[in-house]
Amino acid sequence: MIPSLPRPVWLRAGTALYLVAFLIFLFLPLVTVGVFAFNDAAYPAPPWHGFTLDWFIGNAAKARTGLFGDEELLGSIWTSFEVACAVTVLSVVIGTTNAFLMERGRFWGKQALSVMMLAPLVIPGVILGISILAFASRVADVLNDSFGLELEFLRPGLPLVVLGQFSYIAAIATLTISARLKRFDRTLEEAAYNLGASRPAVLWTITLPYLRPALIGSAAIAFLMSFENFNTTLMLVGADSPLTIMMYGRMREGATPVLNAVSLFLMVASAVLALSLMRRSEPR
Amino acid sequence: MDDTAGPAWQRRLMVGLLLAPALLWLFALIVLPHVDLALLSLRERTAPREYVTSLAQYRTFFGEPLYWHIFVRTAVMSLISTLLTLLIAFPIAWTIAKLARGRLGTLLFIVCLIPFWVSETVRTLGWMILLRESGVLPGILVHLGITAVPVELLYHDATILVGLVYTSLLFMVVPLVSSLESLDNSLIEAAYDLGGNGLSILRQIVIPHALPGITAGCIVVFMLTLGNYLTPTLLGGTSSQWFTEQIYTQFITRFNWEQGAAFGFLLLALSTSMVWVGLKLSGQRFSDVMRRT
Numbered sequence: 001m002i003p004s005l006p007r008p009v010w011l012r013a014g015t016a017l018y019l020v021a022f023l024i025f026l027f028l029p030l031v032t033v034g035v036f037a038f039n040d041a042a043y044p045a046p047p048w049h050g051f052t053l054d055w056f057i058g059n060a061a062k063a064r065t066g067l068f069g070d071e072e073l074l075g076s077i078w079t080s081f082e083v084a085c086a087v088t089v090l091s092v093v094i095g096t097t098n099a100f101l102m103e104r105g106r107f108w109g110k111q112a113l114s115v116m117m118l119a120p121l122v123i124p125g126v127i128l129g130i131s132i133l134a135f136a137s138r139v140a141d142v143l144n145d146s147f148g149l150e151l152e153f154l155r156p157g158l159p160l161v162v163l164g165q166f167s168y169i170a171a172i173a174t175l176t177i178s179a180r181l182k183r184f185d186r187t188l189e190e191a192a193y194n195l196g197a198s199r200p201a202v203l204w205t206i207t208l209p210y211l212r213p214a215l216i217g218s219a220a221i222a223f224l225m226s227f228e229n230f231n232t233t234l235m236l237v238g239a240d241s242p243l244t245i246m247m248y249g250r251m252r253e254g255a256t257p258v259l260n261a262v263s264l265f266l267m268v269a270s271a272v273l274a275l276s277l278m279r280r281s282e283p284r
Numbered sequence: 285m286d287d288t289a290g291p292a293w294q295r296r297l298m299v300g301l302l303l304a305p306a307l308l309w310l311f312a313l314i315v316l317p318h319v320d321l322a323l324l325s326l327r328e329r330t331a332p333r334e335y336v337t338s339l340a341q342y343r344t345f346f347g348e349p350l351y352w353h354i355f356v357r358t359a360v361m362s363l364i365s366t367l368l369t370l371l372i373a374f375p376i377a378w379t380i381a382k383l384a385r386g387r388l389g390t391l392l393f394i395v396c397l398i399p400f401w402v403s404e405t406v407r408t409l410g411w412m413i414l415l416r417e418s419g420v421l422p423g424i425l426v427h428l429g430i431t432a433v434p435v436e437l438l439y440h441d442a443t444i445l446v447g448l449v450y451t452s453l454l455f456m457v458v459p460l461v462s463s464l465e466s467l468d469n470s471l472i473e474a475a476y477d478l479g480g481n482g483l484s485i486l487r488q489i490v491i492p493h494a495l496p497g498i499t500a501g502c503i504v505v506f507m508l509t510l511g512n513y514l515t516p517t518l519l520g521g522t523s524s525q526w527f528t529e530q531i532y533t534q535f536i537t538r539f540n541w542e543q544g545a546a547f548g549f550l551l552l553a554l555s556t557s558m559v560w561v562g563l564k565l566s567g568q569r570f571s572d573v574m575r576r577t
Contacts, residue, residue: 002382002473004473005476015375019392025450026399026450029407029409029414029450030402030407031410032414032420033406033409045416046420094305094306094309097305097306098305101303105298105302116310116314117310123314123318123555124510124511124555127531128317130321130545132313133535134320134541135317167313228403230404231511231512244404247406251408260409260413263405263406263410266402266406273401
């Protein structure tokens, strides 16, 4: 119950205990992953054999490849990065045009369109993946049969991965940016017009600066969701694997602590991203 | 950008320019692919490059016990996992929204969010290291004398549930906190003064107020669990029997796209109908629920 009401001792103690147990549950897997990145053994399992940095920098004497020497893994990080950048740019741009469309535009069928824009969020990622895969292949086949065109980007590969992830991340960006645009005070724009500003000038100096926090926030979310996406990517991936797919493949084979090392790297990277975002949003 | 200013043709041009990317996105990547998938699921290969329209793919699903067993199993496990997530997340959301005051509450909320900034792959790797036979927890159990030899804690249904609940917690905690925060404390105090006890207050005041948040959380968690691939296959191993795995097998391994498309549609139908039932039960609108999460 709430603090202003009498709470028996057992309830207070129980709440505290539950909270501690919950936090342990939450952090145990992450701490484990981090700790075993430094274990001097061939497999990420106990017992503890002592501290080593082999799984980061490698060790030729023990025939260990570290994260920084594992070209396959580094390549997949780069692939994920490229995909995430493309998805972020696409999602934020389309999210912004959608926000203006839905908040400012008046047209027939607007209600239906706003429901449709939410649909990608309730379609399981695997199904988004297979439907885009099947459709792209059909388009490619038709173009090939009737015009002899072979369009490589419609076959499984990174361009399709980008499209697949974009198909639902755009919906999230639209929601975030629309929510902020809705709260915008329109008199600011009117004042600028009255003072003689042109449309592009108003957009550039008044409206977009106001939207900045939402643009940055949705860009960060889009980047993170793309980087971590698994379901949609799994169905659309070609020869170049993004990081999550590469890690999944190695985890099935029973992997070395290199995976722990790359995981730790990911944890640190996302923590830095999260902290810098929070710092940005704090003064507001 | 201003819809009320400028001549009519300019306004129409603006709406048209903004409408084009939206329609391109929705039709090229969502609507048409799903129509295509539906057509694909409704055809049957009779000879190489020859197809007829039929319900054969759906007949295979209902005729082959293995397939619909896995389907039902996935649905039931997802339901159990959703309820467990709700039960585990509710006290935490209550603590964040009502008990921890000021900065402590915010801090606790952020701490709860941190693990979900990390990829699901990493979290699953953590559980695998903890639970596998040569892993951390079986070792501790032997050390404490609870089991004589290390036991395999991976590849059980319970393991899959642990992984699924873990992955889903965030999506339950966030809507619950926001719906509980809007509950006025004086309502609870009034109920208490009028003789209500913990249980009756929970049932008559708290739950009715938090229902939109509960529904939103449950819908999202159920949907994500149903569509999950990584956690069941890695924590459940070959015995996971998750329906998304069947879709993958048909599509990628066997290259039987017609069958895979039918499976995909069945999963989509299940997911959509559960969302619909959830909305009906709580009397909410789809768009409100999605904005909440």
